[in-house]
Amino acid sequence: MGCNLRDLVTPEDIDLASLSGQRVGIDAFLTAFQFLTTMRDRSPQGDGGPLRADNGKIVSHLMGFLNRTTTLLKLGIKPVYIFDGESPELKADELASRRVRREEAKRVHEEALAAGDFALAQKMAPRIMYYSQEMVDETKQMLDFLGVPWVVAKAEGEGQAAVMAAKGQLDIVATQDWDALLYGTPRLVRNLMSDGTKQHGRTVRAQLINLDAMLGSHELSREQLIDLAIMIGTDFHPGIKGIGPKTGIKLIKEHGSIETICQVKDKEVPQRLDEIREIFHNHPAVEVADEDLLPGPIDIKGLTQFLQVERQFSQRRMDNELDKLRDVGLIREGGQTSLFSF
Numbered sequence: 001m002g003c004n005l006r007d008l009v010t011p012e013d014i015d016l017a018s019l020s021g022q023r024v025g026i027d028a029f030l031t032a033f034q035f036l037t038t039m040r041d042r043s044p045q046g047d048g049g050p051l052r053a054d055n056g057k058i059v060s061h062l063m064g065f066l067n068r069t070t071t072l073l074k075l076g077i078k079p080v081y082i083f084d085g086e087s088p089e090l091k092a093d094e095l096a097s098r099r100v101r102r103e104e105a106k107r108v109h110e111e112a113l114a115a116g117d118f119a120l121a122q123k124m125a126p127r128i129m130y131y132s133q134e135m136v137d138e139t140k141q142m143l144d145f146l147g148v149p150w151v152v153a154k155a156e157g158e159g160q161a162a163v164m165a166a167k168g169q170l171d172i173v174a175t176q177d178w179d180a181l182l183y184g185t186p187r188l189v190r191n192l193m194s195d196g197t198k199q200h201g202r203t204v205r206a207q208l209i210n211l212d213a214m215l216g217s218h219e220l221s222r223e224q225l226i227d228l229a230i231m232i233g234t235d236f237h238p239g240i241k242g243i244g245p246k247t248g249i250k251l252i253k254e255h256g257s258i259e260t261i262c263q264v265k266d267k268e269v270p271q272r273l274d275e276i277r278e279i280f281h282n283h284p285a286v287e288v289a290d291e292d293l294l295p296g297p298i299d300i301k302g303l304t305q306f307l308q309v310e311r312q313f314s315q316r317r318m319d320n321e322l323d324k325l326r327d328v329g330l331i332r333e334g335g336q337t338s339l340f341s342f
Contacts (some may be wrong), residue, residue, distance in 0.1 A: 003229040005178040007245040009214050011207035020076030025161035027175035028081040029140040031193050044118025045118050048125025053312040061135050066321050068193045074324040081150040090236040145303035147296035159183045159283035182229050182280045186211050226280045227258045236276045288325035
């Protein structure tokens, strides 16, 4: 999830319909984890794992992507899913730490199942969820059937999306990862894929954060924001002990840079500082042709075979999702099904 900048922002609740006509780059990996960790087996003796069809195929990710994508299309939003590429070498320590935590959670999960403690097993299950390459490929295949474009990033998905947004290829970047702001995303939307759901008794709303407005409210430059984030802690550096968001803002406004702050506070300058800064300022990204972001035809026959026949989606579920597209004329019975007019 990167650096937590929650204390620095004043998000604006928005109606998803306000994004109609806009091209939204969506962080596919975090979205998939959202579906896998919420749509899972919670039966009395369930293991807490993702939902499966009777033939054993995991379907949680496909159910989630189908439902939310058709909702976005019905609202006139133009989704473009961005999949992570190779993780930067600077992230190696963070990834290793995650693997250790996941292995420990897996051990506890297995012991809980063996002991018949299904409550504990279900509690641990989200911590061991894994968006496998097979699931990634399945998601891309389903998006192809829906005519929805997708991009594989060179490195971090939210970084790729930020670069595309800066070029004008995307109007919005949608992710839960605050690092998107560090990469320079002009307009970030959080909760796009959970808008309207209930969490802790409250209805979740999509929230818009404007980077320039956020910087202006704190009288910070983007360079200072990046230095502040590095001090707080990012995926590329654990941060400087004793410096949180509030203290960090005060220090960065007073002293201007990490180097000066470390000198004044007698702390060590973070290792590989310039490399970390560079990855936020100039994140590696693949070149994407504008025509590759255009929507394609909807393949109803292929989608039906893929979901209903091979993964046992019910007729009711299929009808509910496809009716959203029919309602707005994206599927024309007896004629070509296409999103090109959309």
